[in-house]
Amino acid sequence: MEFDEMKKIWDAQNNQPLYVIDEKALHNRIQSKMNSVLRLSNFSDWLLILIFLGTGIVLLGRNPFNPGANIFMYLGAAWMFATVVYLVVNHIRRIKASRQFDRSIRGDLNHAISLAGYQVRLSQIIRWNLLPMGAIMILSGWEAGKLLSVGAVILVSNILAFYVSSKGLRVNKRRKRELQVLKEKLEAGN
Amino acid sequence: MTEKEQLDILEEWLKLHKGLIFKVVRAYTITDHDDLFQEIIIQVWHSIPAFRQESSVTTWLYRISLNTAIKWTKKEKKYSGAETLDNVQHLLQENRTAIDERLSWLYGEIYKLDEIDRSVFLLLLEGFSYKEMSAMLGISESNVGVKINRIKKQLIAKSKNYDNHGI
Numbered sequence: 001m002e003f004d005e006m007k008k009i010w011d012a013q014n015n016q017p018l019y020v021i022d023e024k025a026l027h028n029r030i031q032s033k034m035n036s037v038l039r040l041s042n043f044s045d046w047l048l049i050l051i052f053l054g055t056g057i058v059l060l061g062r063n064p065f066n067p068g069a070n071i072f073m074y075l076g077a078a079w080m081f082a083t084v085v086y087l088v089v090n091h092i093r094r095i096k097a098s099r100q101f102d103r104s105i106r107g108d109l110n111h112a113i114s115l116a117g118y119q120v121r122l123s124q125i126i127r128w129n130l131l132p133m134g135a136i137m138i139l140s141g142w143e144a145g146k147l148l149s150v151g152a153v154i155l156v157s158n159i160l161a162f163y164v165s166s167k168g169l170r171v172n173k174r175r176k177r178e179l180q181v182l183k184e185k186l187e188a189g190n
Numbered sequence: 191m192t193e194k195e196q197l198d199i200l201e202e203w204l205k206l207h208k209g210l211i212f213k214v215v216r217a218y219t220i221t222d223h224d225d226l227f228q229e230i231i232i233q234v235w236h237s238i239p240a241f242r243q244e245s246s247v248t249t250w251l252y253r254i255s256l257n258t259a260i261k262w263t264k265k266e267k268k269y270s271g272a273e274t275l276d277n278v279q280h281l282l283q284e285n286r287t288a289i290d291e292r293l294s295w296l297y298g299e300i301y302k303l304d305e306i307d308r309s310v311f312l313l314l315l316e317g318f319s320y321k322e323m324s325a326m327l328g329i330s331e332s333n334v335g336v337k338i339n340r341i342k343k344q345l346i347a348k349s350k351n352y353d354n355h356g357i
Contacts, residue, residue, distance in 0.1 A: 001350070178232065
């Protein structure tokens with residue numbers, strides 16, 4: 001066989017699809033990705049609810065017995081409970097919204113993308129929530145005359161929380177992008 | 191560039207040129223077609239904002255696909271055996287109705303070449319000039335020429351053996 005013939009054989013493939021998609025394997029893979037995002041979403045929802053609820057209760061509970069108690073501590077507790085309400089409402093909305101997706105490949109993929117988008121939004125909101133919480137805590141320390149020590153603790157914990165949420169945000173953004181690319185790939189293949 | 195614009199471009203490129211990516215995938219892996227395909231698509235997606243239209247889309251896609259395939263092959267060699275169950279479930283299957291045995295033979299022989307020779311021969315079959323290949327692969331034009339002569343001789347000799355035995 002000469003090179004020209006190889007070239008002809010090579011060029012002939014352009015007129016025929018080389019591959020077909022194994023739909024069952026594809027559906028399994030999408031379901032596995034969706035379940036992984038779903039588990040992560042449930043875990044992070046409950047973890048955040050517990051953290052904010054716990055912190056709010058601690059702030060509120062110890063305040064009446066604390067000689068250094070002040071209005072900002074009550075404000076901090078109220079903010080924590082408001083965040084919990086927000087998280088619970090979002091959690092319920094997410095579960096309700098998940099019922100609109102059918103169990104087809106496209107439905108599961110759209111569900112996975114929607115969950116990844118939810119995780120991205122949640123990470124962003126939690127990150128921005130650090131600002132008012134930090135401000136309230138600093139004011140509370142200032143009111144109690146412990147601005148330096150409280151301020152230092154808030155600064156360090158906020159930097160840590162910011163770092164962790166940034167990492168989570170990057171992971172979730174990447175996951176969402178990968179799912180969107182997969183969706184585009186499938187739509188282009190149809 | 192917004193994410194939406196990026197997705198529109200990706201969709202357009204895939205519609206027009208996904209055959210090109212399939213060829214690279216098939217030349218660089220026997221079993222993990224879907225994984226390499228997905229990896230290339232992700233790299234193409236990342237590359238879209240950097241595309242300045244100084245070269246054609248085809249040239250750009252070949253550059254990205256071949257570089258990704260070469261890196262991926264090296265990584266796979268290094269971490270072979272680390273596949274998860276999720277990874278071994280292959281999404282893309284050869285379209286059996288469209289198989290030409292001679293084409294399968296050609297892909298098999300291309301796969302046996304080393305990573306750079308594979309790229310050179312793929313680009314030659316796709317009709318790229320020595321200059322374009324040199325720019326895409328980062329090797330001199332004369333080196334491209336030497337490689338092409340050697341690969342052509344090697345494959346023509348092997349094809350005689352194939353022709354004699356037939357399949």
